[in-house]
Amino acid sequence: MTSLTMIEAAAQRLQGHARLTPLLSSPFLDDIAGRRVLVKPECLQHTGSFKFRGAWSAVSALDPETRSRGVLAFSSGNHAQGVAFAAREHGIPAVIVMPEDAPKLKIDNTRALGAEVVLYDRVNGESREAIGEELSQTRGLTLIRPYDEPQVIAGQGTTGLEIAQQAAEAGVSKADVLVCCGGGGLTSGIALALVAKAPGLRVRPCEPVGFDDVARSLSTGQIEQNPAPSGSICDAILTPAPGDLTFPIMSDLCGPGLSVSDEEALQATAQAFLRLKLVVEPGGAVALASALYRADDIVGDAVIVVISGGNVDPAVFRSALETLT
Amino acid sequence: MTSLTMIEAAAQRLQGHARLTPLLSSPFLDDIAGRRVLVKPECLQHTGSFKFRGAWSAVSALDPETRSRGVLAFSSGNHAQGVAFAAREHGIPAVIVMPEDAPKLKIDNTRALGAEVVLYDRVNGESREAIGEELSQTRGLTLIRPYDEPQVIAGQGTTGLEIAQQAAEAGVSKADVLVCCGGGGLTSGIALALVAKAPGLRVRPCEPVGFDDVARSLSTGQIEQNPAPSGSICDAILTPAPGDLTFPIMSDLCGPGLSVSDEEALQATAQAFLRLKLVVEPGGAVALASALYRADDIVGDAVIVVISGGNVDPAVFRSALETLT
Numbered sequence: 061m062t063s064l065t066m067i068e069a070a071a072q073r074l075q076g077h078a079r080l081t082p083l084l085s086s087p088f089l090d091d092i093a094g095r096r097v098l099v100k101p102e103c104l105q106h107t108g109s110f111k112f113r114g115a116w117s118a119v120s121a122l123d124p125e126t127r128s129r130g131v132l133a134f135s136s137g138n139h140a141q142g143v144a145f146a147a148r149e150h151g152i153p154a155v156i157v158m159p160e161d162a163p164k165l166k167i168d169n170t171r172a173l174g175a176e177v178v179l180y181d182r183v184n185g186e187s188r189e190a191i192g193e194e195l196s197q198t199r200g201l202t203l204i205r206p207y208d209e210p211q212v213i214a215g216q217g218t219t220g221l222e223i224a225q226q227a228a229e230a231g232v233s234k235a236d237v238l239v240c241c242g243g244g245g246l247t248s249g250i251a252l253a254l255v256a257k258a259p260g261l262r263v264r265p266c267e268p269v270g271f272d273d274v275a276r277s278l279s280t281g282q283i284e285q286n287p288a289p290s291g292s293i294c295d296a297i298l299t300p301a302p303g304d305l306t307f308p309i310m311s312d313l314c315g316p317g318l319s320v321s322d323e324e325a326l327q328a329t330a331q332a333f334l335r336l337k338l339v340v341e342p343g344g345a346v347a348l349a350s351a352l353y354r355a356d357d358i359v360g361d362a363v364i365v366v367i368s369g370g371n372v373d374p375a376v377f378r379s380a381l382e383t384l385t
Numbered sequence: 386m387t388s389l390t391m392i393e394a395a396a397q398r399l400q401g402h403a404r405l406t407p408l409l410s411s412p413f414l415d416d417i418a419g420r421r422v423l424v425k426p427e428c429l430q431h432t433g434s435f436k437f438r439g440a441w442s443a444v445s446a447l448d449p450e451t452r453s454r455g456v457l458a459f460s461s462g463n464h465a466q467g468v469a470f471a472a473r474e475h476g477i478p479a480v481i482v483m484p485e486d487a488p489k490l491k492i493d494n495t496r497a498l499g500a501e502v503v504l505y506d507r508v509n510g511e512s513r514e515a516i517g518e519e520l521s522q523t524r525g526l527t528l529i530r531p532y533d534e535p536q537v538i539a540g541q542g543t544t545g546l547e548i549a550q551q552a553a554e555a556g557v558s559k560a561d562v563l564v565c566c567g568g569g570g571l572t573s574g575i576a577l578a579l580v581a582k583a584p585g586l587r588v589r590p591c592e593p594v595g596f597d598d599v600a601r602s603l604s605t606g607q608i609e610q611n612p613a614p615s616g617s618i619c620d621a622i623l624t625p626a627p628g629d630l631t632f633p634i635m636s637d638l639c640g641p642g643l644s645v646s647d648e649e650a651l652q653a654t655a656q657a658f659l660r661l662k663l664v665v666e667p668g669g670a671v672a673l674a675s676a677l678y679r680a681d682d683i684v685g686d687a688v689i690v691v692i693s694g695g696n697v698d699p700a701v702f703r704s705a706l707e708t709l710t
Contacts (some may be wrong), residue, residue: 091497103663333664381703
């Protein structure tokens with residue numbers, strides 16, 4: 061179980077390796093939201109998303125002998141790149157298991173970061189778990205789970221330690237903190253950090269409409285599934301259900317969830333382009349979209365927004381820019 | 386004449402008002418450049434460009450009574466927004482004189498930042514200087530020049546103080562520092578800071594091909610003009626000639642200039658999108674383009690790049706993204 065002590069220890073291990081991302085703002089966004097908007101841009105983190113924090117935390121927490129044999133991840137997205145880069149910087153092997161129909165750019169990027177990519181045939185029912193199990197046994201690789209893993213949650217929680225300090229410097233001690241939420245690693249990690257360091261800051265998960273498993277789970281008090289596995293442009297944060305480790309933390313500490321449409325996520329991506337000069341992926345923009353377009357569901361003079369990532373396909377980004385005209 | 390003491394005093398006045406922009410990097414950019422590339426993204430500064438630093442420095446240096454009457458600037462671009470925002474944050478009036486054929490978005494943005502916009506008829510030869518002179522006399526406004534002004538150069542120089550410290554933290558003590566250069570305020574300010582604080586870091590101005598007045602002036606030892614006033618997509622950094630104050634500083638302290646084509650500036654804008662998750666305007670990308678595509682003209686294991694701004698029209702940004710396919 062992740063604790064504040066673990067988050068603070070992770071912050072020590074990340075020091076000089078992860079980026080301390082700034083806290084940004086724009087008077088134009090304040091005008092849209094009707095309150096002060098402070099933005100924590102994890103798209104500027106190494107590999108373009110917060111996932112690097114959790115990956116570094118987990119890899120650096122392994123005992124040296126285990127670590128030297130290498131790590132393994134199942135991912136076609138931001139977690140893959142985070143694990144690959146963290147492994148490379150530690151000088152250890154990384155094996156990433158990806159579906160063979162994953163976008164070529166993502167496969168190429170993961171390889172370029174030094175990882176070995178093992179493809180599997182998702183369509184014909186080949187099991188990534190079986191492949192991973194065999195790799196793990198024969199090569200002694202350690203599996204790094206994307207969110208349901210205490211050291212990963214601790215790494216994501218370092219974002220919360222930074223928010224606590226940066227919000228205080230900005231004079232904000234009471235506000236909702238909107239976090240883009242998939243499996244809940246980032247959301248629960250930030251919530252654990254803030255309840256200890258800035259208890260006036262309340263975390264609220266933000267999701268795409270139709271994939272609001274976390275909001276519904278918080279509402280019913282038990283883990284709820286999404287009806288479909290895919291179908292939103294916010295691919296980076298689509299997970300079937302909150303995690304077994306992350307859900308109890310969120311249930312204890314988070315306020316009600318918020319959800320926005322794909323169109324609103326694209327509009328928020330365009331506002332981040334125009335007003336913050338940031339490249340944000342639609343899934344990474346749902347918290348900003350919630351701040352801008354769900355203002356009536358938020359209370360207080362200020363709101364803090366965590367942008368989770370910026371690994372967006374150029375064609376999707378162009379479609380976001382088209383919402384400006 | 387701007388001195389290190391003035392730059393350090395400006396840094397004190399900017400504390401808590403200007404952003405300390407981070408120093409970013411990507412292994413993918415290192416691969417293209419063949420050396421380590423460290424990027425200082427002033428597109429993340431307030432109002433989307435470094436101009437806010439100089440504007441704040443100049444406005445905050447005025448004596449309170451003079452300042453309270455307000456400030457005046459001639460600009461249709463980044464300097465206008467920097468002055469408008471600095472004035473608003475000081476609670477004083479700002480009047481910006483713009484050509485009436487300036488892009489509507491820029492006029493609207495400047496007004497939205499609280500400035501009064503006075504339009505003049507550039508085409509029929511109306512003189513902005515005459516308009517400014519009258520406003521200055523009747524209303525007691527102080528003119529803030531865009532670069533040939535000691536306190537503006539001091540403000541831009543605070544970027545150099547940050548680079549000196551951040552480069553040291555990154556273990557870089559000897560490198561070329563590539564700076565996007567128009568009139569030379571940013572370039573000369575950074576050069577003054579670095580010669581005192583990190584003498585192994587040498588500033589080199591970067592310009593668009595055909596508008597390399599600074600490079601040619603450094604080469605001949607006297608102020609040279611550009612043959613044409615416009616005609617590059619890098620509009621943010623097109624100035625007819627280096628300034629009377631900035632040129633002697635650059636001549637004393639800078640290495641040879643570099644120049645890149647509009648196409649290369651667009652390609653660098655696309656790389657900043659893909660690898661740094663930054664929105665950069667083409668003029669703000671010429672230093673990155675120089676690092677990536679003029680590698681043979683640069684020496685050393687590392688290069689530092691200053692991105693000057695990100696106020697880019699969505700249509701221009703879309704054309705930059707098209708260079709990726």
